[in-house]
Amino acid sequence: MSDVALRMEGVYKMFRKGEVFNSLRDLIPALTGRMFNRQELSATDRREFWALQDLSFEVRRGEAFGIVGHNGAGKSTALKILSRIMKPTRGKIHVDGRLSALIEVTAGFHQDFTGRENIFLHGAILGMDKREIKAKLDQIIAFSGLEEFIDTPVKRYSSGMYARLGFSVAAHVNPDVLIVDEVLSVGDYLFQKKCIQRMKEVIRGGSAVVFVSHNLKNITEFCRSCLLLEKGRTVKIGPAQDVVSTYMHRSRSADAADDKTPVRISKVTVRNRCGESLRFQSGEKAWIDVEICANAHCGKLSLSIYLLDSEFQSVFDTSTERLGLGNFSLDKGQVYHCSFELDLNLVDGIFHPCFVVYRYDTQTLYDIWEPAATIYVSSETDVRGVVNCFPKVVRHEIQAVSEPSYAPPADTVQAMPDGAGLAR
């Protein structure tokens, strides 16, 4: 077996838009009509719609590959072609080994069957044989956490339980290629953590995983490389981090085209001491200028700034209101300028400054740029985490002592159980 588990080469997929004949009653008159009227034929030919154009990528064993894009970008079509449910109009797909898809985790369930019966049914649908399911049955039931209800018909399950059972079965198929479409969002927080853990195990176990999600944090967490699709075309393919930030920037510029919002952010620039820049040294000062335009009168506005780290977790958040500036109002045609000065006490890495214009009392969000930019911080010292506290070692020596020095001083020990300082 080669190292590459999955390869797509120049895949195109075309759908026909418009009239689809799904009954003979409609088809037969249309066919006879078409024989006499040739123009109609060419009209239907023009209604072609290319859902995918020239898609190529490959995924190695033990590697996860992400696909991001808006709804209708062609992600689901790509997955359906990968899982052989649809045939590409042109191009080649090569899959080495068993392929399994976590697309609709409860697709194979039958309402009248018990949880246990459904494990067998769904397992078989996902390509496991009976022996394999029997061997993994206890593991699957334990993973789902539904031991108590496993002999109850699934129609009595809550939707969460239903999805959990489905995921548990699917997660225990050991495929060479696994396709995951937006299924990690089932169940509660704890179950999601379990799912993510399980996914990592599957990847470590040597499966190639293709991962589609709107949860960009999951994408950056799992995938080394990633593909950005837009209207069926490959916009970018490369390291997940870069592709996801390209995706976010592009989606923001698409939103900004909408002029109807009464207030919108029109420009964001990031400067260092010398001028516009996106590269900073840790601890350096950054100035971020924001311009806000109004198309109509708006009162009691605030501008919020926050920073996201490479995994799109917020690491810093404040607003003009919280900084004590109060609200501001804008009339039609007015432009608001604001410059923030930030001390970038951050560790090595990528950060995304983001902006939101909102009105607190009515809870209205007027415009959001997430992210407004991407900055790269580099640090000379090896510090990890989020915040650079600029550590300095001020004492560094080894002493020989006769008595153990790790026992805390006697007065500290007494102060603890007493807690006198806290009580008052």
Place this chain on the structure above:
Amino acid sequence: MTEELRELYRYRDLFYTIVRRDINVRYKQSAMGFLWALLMPTLIVGAGVIVRYGLALASGKHLDNADIAAVAVKSVPWAFLVSSIRFSCISLTTNTTLVTKIYFPKEIFPLAAVLASLFDCAVASVPLVILLLVLKTGWSLCLFEVPVLIMTMIVLAAGISMIVSAGSLFFRDVKYIVEAVLTFAILFTPVVYDVQMFGDKGKWLLINPAAPILEGISDCVTRQQWPELSWLAYSMVFALIAFFGGYAFFKHLEPAFAESI
């Protein structure tokens, strides 16, 4: 086609699971339970007795046990053919999520419908045998021919079921056409009557590929004679063509299922 058949074999566990599901669904939680399998053959036998009685009256003869036995023997395989076509016809459209979301050989659905109907047929065979004993039907070595005839019926049913299931996925009115054909097919098939009654013109009835099989079963069981081989060969060839033709047709359309359903 060999590659595709090999893949179908690889998915045999799923095939059995789906068959078991189809059977379970039909028998679980239904008050009718096993009676359901008997309903169709009982109705056919009832109708057959009335028709035969009328014919006997008209020709001034008596209705004898052999006539009733012939109707009963043919009613079970006929009910099997009808119910396998009926269930397979909707087998793809009732499993939309599976058809559009997960890959596996989709012919499993119509074929499982055929096998589940065969189970009904087996259930109905028990009272059929009792009835034949009550009617004091004799037996002979010809009974060994019956499994071959049943097998031909299964192959024919499988072929038709693949064609109608794929057809009804693309065109929603195929279901109604099939239903209408099945309703009246019994009048064109020698189930409640025998081909012999038509004398020389009977051969026209045997063009219906199900007819030589049913007549053959009736010959073997109630008349203790070997069926007419030439017509039987015709049915077998027809069944094989229907099966492989239907399979090729199904496989040709399968890639378009997900986007058309």
